[in-house]
Amino acid sequence: MRGALLLLGVGASAVLASPQGGGYGGYGGYGGGGDDDHRTSTTPTSTTAPPQTSGTTTTGNVSSSVLLGMNGDTVCTPYLCVGALVxxxxxxxxxxxxxKADLGWMAMGFGQTMANSPMVxxxxxADGSVTLSQRQASAExxxxxxxxxxxxxxxQPALSSLTGSNPKLVYTIPANTDTQQGxxxxxxxxxxxxxxxxxxLLQHVLSGPTKLNLGNTLxxxxxxxxxxxxSLSGSDTPPPSAGVSTPLLPYQKMxxxxxxxxxxxxLAILPAGALLARWLRTFNPIWFKGHHLLQLFISLPIIVPGVALGFAAVHKAGxxxxxxxxxxxxxxxFVLYIIQLMVGEFIHTIKPKSWSVDKRRPPQNYFHAILGLLIIALAFYQVRTGYKTEWPKxxxxxxxxxxxxxVWYVWVVLIPVLYFGGLxxxxxxxKQERMTRPKHRDETSESEEMRPRYRDSPDHS
Known part of the structure; x- marks a missing residue:
């Protein structure tokens, strides 16, 4: 059980500390895949044309000295940098x-969440032209x-550059009153x-919120x-990333x-219940009470809200x-889990004649054990796809x-070893079950250790 909690802690902390920035939620399930590790040069482009500094004119490839004293800011993310010049x-x-990846499209929106943020x-x-599309969405x-x-x-196609390893796309927009532009x-x-x-729009590689300080003096x-x-000084040092401490969006917290x-x-409560039944049933007749407590009264109030939050997150993301x-x-x-609970209650509440008369184990008991192991095995697979694929997507x-x-690999080996070790x-x-049958009731065991201790009913303690 400690291993499961360690997996939980590592997974949660790794999610909260993930350096890739926040996400839009993947356009209704079309989430970003992951990081493309190949990197190319970020050598700065020379700038020569002078700016115009009034009205609605644009400022393009200008000498760095002309920009000194103007207001603007730059923020860099794992895949692109955004520059703002007032x-x-x-x-x-x-x-x-x-x-870091082939340029398909780049976007920015004015707001901290995708929902209801005006986007450019x-x-x-392919013909060398540039498309600008202004859009908005009610959710992710x-x-x-x-x-x-x-x-x-x-x-501003004249200011944009589609060549080289660092293509850029430029546009202008009327200024608003925000100095800190989310x-x-x-x-x-x-x-x-x-x-x-x-x-x-096809899937994005990465996305997230950040801020620009439009009141910053260059x-x-x-x-x-x-x-x-x-940089304005001509430095070619790698740009800083703004995605290190990007906060989780509400649906991501869910x-x-x-x-x-x-x-x-x-991966903690259900395996604990299975191990308790496997190891203690031949030593202490109260094993069932612990098994029943873990698998129903403790796991149910944890699993049901967990599954519900998954649906709520999908709804929140749109x-x-x-x-x-x-x-x-x-x-x-989850459906198999509910069926398993019902089967367990049936087995331990309604005893067939074969059990009540001669204590022969009915088929549903074997079904209950196999189904429980199957659910845990599927849960291991599900947890792995969750943090490996679904989270980045x-x-x-x-x-x-x-x-x-x-931790997942350790846990997926440890739990089966402990369970099958109990076999x-x-x-x-x-042998204890045979000794509880009618023909053995009046027999006295030669060994105190082998006296009938096995119980498979909630009315025995």
């Missing part, structure tokens, strides 16, 4: 890829085009199939908001709670229920620490 009544935003999504097309689902956005963004971002590695503003050591991968409760219920194997297997295992935060893998008492169990 230019009079407009703000110029530059989305620049870090080259941009992608390059694929956003749709907004015909009349609150602020109209204008793409944004959400996303990076997709698969380009939409068309240049239409309402083209379908200094020599500031990063260049028009070329965010570089997923964490779902995982904690289900790991405790299925995703589709039962849309992938993890969700379907989870529901199936549905949150866009990437895989959790490998420590969870290590050494099976012969003793069967």
């Amino acid at each position: 230019n009079g009544t407009t703000v110029q935003y530059t989305l620049q890829s870090l080259g 999504i941009m992608w390059p097309n 689902v694929m956003p749709t085009v907004v015909p009349t956005p609150p602020r109209i963004a204008t793409k 944004i959400i971002w996303a990076f997709g590695s698969q380009r939409p199939s068309s240049a239409a503003e309402d083209a379908t 200094a020599a050591d500031s990063r260049d908001p028009t070329n965010p991968i570089s 997923i964490v709670a779902h995982a904690i409760l289900c790991v405790v219920g299925f 995703a589709e229920h039962l849309s992938d194997d993890h969700m379907k297997w989870g529901l199936g295992i 549905q949150t866009g935060r990437g895989e959790i620490s490998n420590a969870a893998n290590i 050494v008492f099976l012969r003793r169990q069967y």
